[in-house]
Structure formats: C-alpha cells, structure tokens
Amino acid sequence: MEPAGDLFSGFGIFDVIDILLVAFLIYLFFSLVRGTIAVNILIGLFLIFLFYLLVRALEMRLMTGIFDKVASVGVIALIIVFQEEIRRFLLMIGRNSLLNRNKGWLRFVFGQKTLEGVNYDKIKPIIEACRSMKNTKTGALIVFARNIDGQDFFNNGEILNAALSKRLLETIFSKNGPLHDGAVVIADSQVVSASCVLPLTSNTELPPRLGLRHRAAIGITEVSDSSAIVISEETGEVSYAKYGRIRTNISLLELEKFLQRDMS
Template sequence: MLLFITINFYTITDILLAAFIFYQVYKLVKGTVAINIFAGIFTFYVAWLLVKALNLELVSGILGQFIGMGVIALLIVFQQEVRRFLLLLGSKYNLQNIFNLERLFTKTSIKDEVAAAIVQACDYFSKTKTGALIVLSQNSELYNYAQTGVLIRSIVSEELLENIFFKNSPLHDGAVIIADNKILAARCILPVSDNTNIPGSLGLRHRAAIGMSAVTDAHIIVVSEETGNISFVKDGHFKVRITPQELNSFLHNDFTGFVVNK
C-alpha cells in the first residue's frame, strides 16, 4: 500500500515552523556542554528505533520506558537551557511590554549628550586600563537585573561613570545599567555565558556581556582591565578593539562597521 503526502500551504507552514523551532533550539545549545547531552539523547532515540525495527522486544521495552519519560527527563537535564529560552521569549522579544503601549510604539534612542558622556568615559577607561561594564537597555526594562545591584536613577555623566568604575569605589565591581537615558543601577550581576566558543583571551566581563545580550535585547560595552580594549556586544555577538568613533556610531544604532566575532 502506497502512502502519499499531500503538499499544501499548511504542510509547508508546518515544516517551516518545525525547522525554525529546531534551529532555535540548536542556537540555544550550540557551543555549550548541552550540545553533547542533546547528541547523546538523539543517539539513544535512534538506537531505540533500530531495536524496534529488529523486533528485539526485551531491549525495546526497556528503552521504551526511558523514552516514555523523555519529556520529564529533558526538563531536568536541560533546565538551564529551558530557563534561558523562556527568558529569551519574555525579554529579548519584548513580550513583557505587549500591554505597555507607550514602550511598544516608542523606539528607544540615546541622547547625544548621553552618548558623548559614555564615549568620553570609555576612552578614559581605555587609556587608564580601567575595567568597565555598561549595559544599555533597548526595549526591555532590565529592572530585574537592576535589582541585583544598587539603584541610582541618576543622569549620565562622564564624571559619574568614572567614579563608579574607579577601582577603589564600592560600586566598581559589576555592571552599570543605563535605561531611558539615565543610570538606573550600578554593581549589577549579569548572567555569564557558558559558550565554549568564546576565546580564552576574553575575561569574565566579556562573558557576562555576551550572556546578557543572549537573553535580552540590550547592547553592552566592555572595557578590558588587562588590555584597555573597548568591546561592543549585541545579540550574542561581539566586536573587540573598537575606537571611540566606532563606539559613538554604535550608540546611535549605526552598525555598518559591526563585523561580529563568533
């Protein structure tokens, strides 16, 4: 008996949606230890199909019991990835602002004087090799991350940023979050990326910046304490050793020169 698959609009849509979901899952676990676990589970599933095809009833029954608990097992094994995926949906795609019409239809833009203060401060950090980590909120408010630090709610100025990241300052260890053209908080804790593809030359600040940009739509600036290099991070990608002029362009959403490092 021949089986025919009817190809129509709904079939194509179904295939494209499934491909998109699998691609997003792959992006989520790519470069992490979870990709090895995912490969192991896939191999286990293929082995079960093979055993069933060979009619090995005993082994098939044993493996089938594990397959039957697959959803629960996946939630346990991939709990960090599931949490990251939910954060991605709620934060990066701005779902929390669906009912906030003001933020939904207002494009976030940085004022010229705020951008100038950030660029001048980062240029000073680069020359003096002062470590810095600055998060620029886009559509997401990032208030949950701001609560991990000290709320400031102050105007952005070069002098204030330099004082915050001064090595003897009690606020220098952590990130500064800037939202709505104001410094929302300092000494904030960011999620650190566990991506194994990140070069070893990049330190904890860069990993925190990449981790933050992977789960939110924020743009992050990093100044290395070891080299003084300025880096810009967005959407999980980063560009190192940028000039103050490039940084100014990026702050004004001009990414024509943003050649990402993966």
C-alpha cells in the same frame, strides 16, 4: 514498492513550505545552542532515544514501559532543561519581528522626533567616559537595559538611581573604588545600579582572551534585551555586545553609532 509518481502525488507547495519552515526552526535552535552545554544534553537525549528504540525492538517490556512513562512527562522535562534556550529563542523572534524592525517608520508616522541630534546628548557622557577609561586602561562593564522590572541581575548591586554623567562613571570604575567590580546598569538615561553581578555566557567557542567582563556582557545580552560596553583592563580595547554577540576592539565612532541605533 510504490511508483515515484504515487509517492509524491499529494505533495504540494505548502508541503515544501512546511519542510522549509521546520528546517529553518531547527537551524535557529541549533545556532542558539551551538557551543553551549545544551549540545551535550541533546546528544545524551539522542542516545537515550536510540536505546529506547533498541529495547522496544527487542520487546523488553519492562524497560519499554519505563521509557513510555518517562516520555509522558518528557515535554515538561524538556521545557525545564532548555528553559534558557527557549527564552533566548523567543527573544530572538521578538527582537527581529517586523514591528521591532520598523521603529523608524512608526516614529515618522506618529510624528516623533528622529534620533539624530537628540540621542547624542544622552550618549555624550558615555562616550566621553569611555574615551577617558580607554586611555587609562580602566576596566569597565556598562549595560543598557530596556526593561529592569523583575530582572534580578539588574538590582543585585548597589541601587543608585543617579543622573548619568561622565564623572560618575569614572568614579564608579575607579580601580580603588568599592564599586568598580561588577556592572553598571543604565536605563532611561539614569545610572540605576552599580557593582551588579551578571550571568556569564555558556558559549564554549569564545576565544580565551575574552575575560569575565566580556563573558558577562555576552551573557546578559543572551538572556535580556540589553546591550553592553566592555573596556578591557589589560589593553584598553572597547567592545560592544548585543544579541549574544560581541564586537571587539571598536573605535569610539563605531561605539557612538551602535549607541545611537540601540538606545532608540
């Protein structure tokens, strides 16, 4: 047995950083898959790996050869199986990058206008429509998309490309209207489409009281750099989803702050 001093003789500060980075990446990946079906897939893979170690220890050559062949294409298989989680992981990195966090400084350096006062004209029709639908308990799902190119779920409804207004939003989500089911997609202060079908979140840890609109709002913010407003048809509560998380029962003042921050 090697002395403890010899065991850690080549252990330096960069090895500590290396271990911490690996641990951090594992934590990020776990936070993404927690509560989803991907956890069951990981458990299945872990059990298969244990079985592989067993047949290898018992020198079962045929089974070991089969596992070795499968392992040779395992990386590609893992990318296919976890493509959604990998996409969300990359989105998380991009959304939290230093460049993304310092947009305010970039505006200051390059002389662009700040949001205060400018953004309110853009969000005023949304706030007023939400106030009206909240009071009448009209169910609604509004998505704010930064990029709609190549995103099928933003174009699978009725294409409108109409100017954003309070009356238009109220008309679309009218309970007897043909477009009230599904989501309205807003981009660049335009109502791009209505009655869109969005992907539902696979998170199994959400409270049962959250319905399909809430799950669709969370789902779209998991797979794209979007945010979403949900108005409950049962209670009139306003909720706001971003980065795969949702804030429920928020006030209109809080909603205004969220929109001013995220529509920059």
